[in-house]
Amino acid sequence: MVFTNFPKSVIFILLNEFAERFAYYGIKTILVLYMRMKLNYSDDSATTIFHIFISFVYFFPLAGAIMADSWLGKFATIFLLSIIYAFGSVIISFGAIPILKTPVEAITVIGMLMIAVGSGGIKPCVAAFGGDQYKLPKQAVELVKFFSIFYFTMNAGSLISTLLTPTLREDVHCFGQEDCYFLAFAVPAILMIISIVIFLLGKPFYTITKPTGNMVVLVSKCIGNAIVTKFKERKTKPRSYWLEYAEPKYGKTLVRDVSILLKILVLFLPLPFFWALFDQQSSRWILQATRMNGRVGSITIKPDQLQMLSHLLILVFIPFFQFLIYPILAVVGIKRPLQKLTIGGILAAVAIATSGFIELKLESLEPVIPRSGQAQFHLYNLLRCPYRFKFNENLPDVIVPPHVHYLTNMIDIPKYTEWRIEARINGTEPYDECPESATTFVDLKERQVLGLSLYHDTKSPLENLELIQFEDNPIMSKSGVPLVRFITSHPDTISMKNLDSSETINIENFKRHTVKPGLWRVTYDYQYEVDIKVRTGGVYSYVFDQRLGNLTFQTYSLRSANSVHMLWQIPQYVVMAAGEVMFSITGLEFSYSQAPVSMKSVLQACWLLTIAVGNLMVVFLTSLKFFDSQAIEFFLFAVLMIIDMGIFILLAMRYKYVEYDHGTEAEMSDEEKHEADLNIMPSESEEEAYSDNEDVTDTDYEE
Numbered sequence: 001m002v003f004t005n006f007p008k009s010v011i012f013i014l015l016n017e018f019a020e021r022f023a024y025y026g027i028k029t030i031l032v033l034y035m036r037m038k039l040n041y042s043d044d045s046a047t048t049i050f051h052i053f054i055s056f057v058y059f060f061p062l063a064g065a066i067m068a069d070s071w072l073g074k075f076a077t078i079f080l081l082s083i084i085y086a087f088g089s090v091i092i093s094f095g096a097i098p099i100l101k102t103p104v105e106a107i108t109v110i111g112m113l114m115i116a117v118g119s120g121g122i123k124p125c126v127a128a129f130g131g132d133q134y135k136l137p138k139q140a141v142e143l144v145k146f147f148s149i150f151y152f153t154m155n156a157g158s159l160i161s162t163l164l165t166p167t168l169r170e171d172v173h174c175f176g177q178e179d180c181y182f183l184a185f186a187v188p189a190i191l192m193i194i195s196i197v198i199f200l201l202g203k204p205f206y207t208i209t210k211p212t213g214n215m216v217v218l219v220s221k222c223i224g225n226a227i228v229t230k231f232k233e234r235k236t237k238p239r240s241y242w243l244e245y246a247e248p249k250y251g252k253t254l255v256r257d258v259s260i261l262l263k264i265l266v267l268f269l270p271l272p273f274f275w276a277l278f279d280q281q282s283s284r285w286i287l288q289a290t291r292m293n294g295r296v297g298s299i300t301i302k303p304d305q306l307q308m309l310s311h312l313l314i315l316v317f318i319p320f321f322q323f324l325i326y327p328i329l330a331v332v333g334i335k336r337p338l339q340k341l342t343i344g345g346i347l348a349a350v351a352i353a354t355s356g357f358i359e360l361k362l363e364s365l366e367p368v369i370p371r372s373g374q375a376q377f378h379l380y381n382l383l384r385c386p387y388r389f390k391f392n393e394n395l396p397d398v399i400v401p402p403h404v405h406y407l408t409n410m411i412d413i414p415k416y417t418e419w420r421i422e423a424r425i426n427g428t429e430p431y432d433e434c435p436e437s438a439t440t441f442v443d444l445k446e447r448q449v450l451g452l453s454l455y456h457d458t459k460s461p462l463e464n465l466e467l468i469q470f471e472d473n474p475i476m477s478k479s480g481v482p483l484v485r486f487i488t489s490h491p492d493t494i495s496m497k498n499l500d501s502s503e504t505i506n507i508e509n510f511k512r513h514t515v516k517p518g519l520w521r522v523t524y525d526y527q528y529e530v531d532i533k534v535r536t537g538g539v540y541s542y543v544f545d546q547r548l549g550n551l552t553f554q555t556y557s558l559r560s561a562n563s564v565h566m567l568w569q570i571p572q573y574v575v576m577a578a579g580e581v582m583f584s585i586t587g588l589e590f591s592y593s594q595a596p597v598s599m600k601s602v603l604q605a606c607w608l609l610t611i612a613v614g615n616l617m618v619v620f621l622t623s624l625k626f627f628d629s630q631a632i633e634f635f636l637f638a639v640l641m642i643i644d645m646g647i648f649i650l651l652a653m654r655y656k657y658v659e660y661d662h663g664t665e666a667e668m669s670d671e672e673k674h675e676a677d678l679n680i681m682p683s684e685s686e687e688e689a690y691s692d693n694e695d696v697t698d699t700d701y702e703e
Helices: 009-037 043-072 074-095 104-131 140-171 181-201 215-233 242-268 272-282 284-289 308-331 337-365 566-594 597-624 630-653 670-678 686-691
Strands: 374-381 387-390 398-400 404-407 418-425 437-443 448-455 466-471 483-488 494-498 504-507 512-514 518-524 528-534 539-547 550-559
Touching: 009 043, 009 074, 009 104, 009 140, 009 181, 009 272, 009 284, 043 074, 043 104, 043 215, 043 272, 043 284, 043 597, 074 104, 074 181, 104 140, 104 597, 140 181, 140 308, 215 242, 215 597, 242 566, 242 597, 242 630, 272 284, 272 337, 272 566, 272 597, 272 630, 284 337, 284 566, 284 630, 308 337, 308 566, 337 566, 337 630, 374 387, 374 398, 398 404, 418 448, 437 448, 437 466, 483 494, 528 539, 528 550, 566 597, 597 630
Parallel strands: 374 448, 483 539
Antiparallel strands: 374 404, 387 398, 387 418, 418 437, 448 466, 483 512, 494 504, 494 518, 518 528, 539 550
């Protein structure tokens, strides 16, 4: 059995991790769409806020490690920060209840901050606390198995969550709305509360160690002391290396370890950019998927569900790479961790470029919309007579024939905002059944398509002709559900019945409505029926006109339904997952094996900081808004990633791998460590590994 000879406490820690990862990824999966659809943020704003949130999540592990190691201990730190985490999850859930009328934006930000503090703070503690449950060296084999099971449990929780929460978000209806973000947030919040209960139940079985001091703090003090002392003694007591100025206070051993740490951190400098690409899976790639067709047979894939591929592929790729890909790469001389890191970064560039090509296709299918400083008129003539539309002096007159719609060219509006528009019968024929003219004033805004429809109720006097105004931009809804508008020359009743679910909607003339994709039966004036089919992403206008007993019905597709299939995103997820395996796992292994034993926890904290910095890079580049095209932005990220990996190669070529050949450092005294330091043997440089394909023997590390 898997858990034979395992400490009982481990079961509670694994269940706690499963529930916590479910909670975190459940919220993370739907967060961008929530900000876009419910908080009405633009795509850029939602992306920026999301990546700031992720950045905070990976900044707070440093604080959590300091709390655990210096003051509270791991158990108390996990417990207290988990409570903050749970409160943040609950706050976001209640903010998603529309009937409460809460300040949703403020509540969401507070909840996200609490989740970042809690999730980030416990991140460096849970796995380490699990490791504390084992007695070494007696249970060394069981400890290795624990970390494997721990990693599997973590990904299992993430996988199930990314599959379930989008379904709760879209397929469940609550509070009179077509979705239920409250439930999608509430289930992860409940799982987070359950994780705390599970964690507490295991307390009688835990091995709880006391705080012993945090190495991050000690390293910071050592570096600070070296800088200050050098400033004071650089002339009176010069030393060959600046860190040596800290030796009188902190000793040669710590100074040596910090020196090795800093050499590795130089290699870390280009690494954050990988995470700038990687974490766009949960922001830009989801937003891209909202403009794609997710229908597969009778199943519809949600835009945020495809993220589950990332977790599933990681579980599949780890053994696949270990037993097949890495041996093949070794044949051509690619064995070194830094070489694998480079390939992982290049794969990330390929993945983001792939998403760029898909974006190019999507952009080619988008309708042309006004840019900054531009606008358009969409004119609808529902009457039996032709009308001439007169605008301001800078726009020529437009003649619209009977029962026709007309979209003007782009209008530059640098000066004019208020427009006087007159519609008058065109020609000299005696159009006795049509009103002569109508006039209206409109406040035209940039980037706007303003609809204007001639409307005359036949029951009213002939001169009562109106020009009805409405927003008519051909932009799909933020949720991707179809948008329909009915335009009629009569105030008759219009209703729609879904032929799949029997759902009925009463339609208000000229108003745009959101409806489910599918086949609908439209009933006009209780007697005329027509079937229409609407699809995800489509924007439609339907015109009914009844004159002299004749009914005309016309369909105008302002924006075509999503036609590019969501499964085209699979290649970019596959390539990015392969990049993650070669980059993330290899990076962790490299950091652990190359660092002195006293610096291993510090280096893990620095590794997490690269993720935080990478997400801030997305925020920075997104805020600059170099391009209107999202495809060009993707290609920019790909090019910058290639340049970034070029810089990394130059740094890696100068790096000397080290081999600790005096047993486990943890078992050495300071004197033994110092003696071992004299025997640290630099192996073949990365430059030699890149310059030829000769076989190079991997360094074995005893951890």
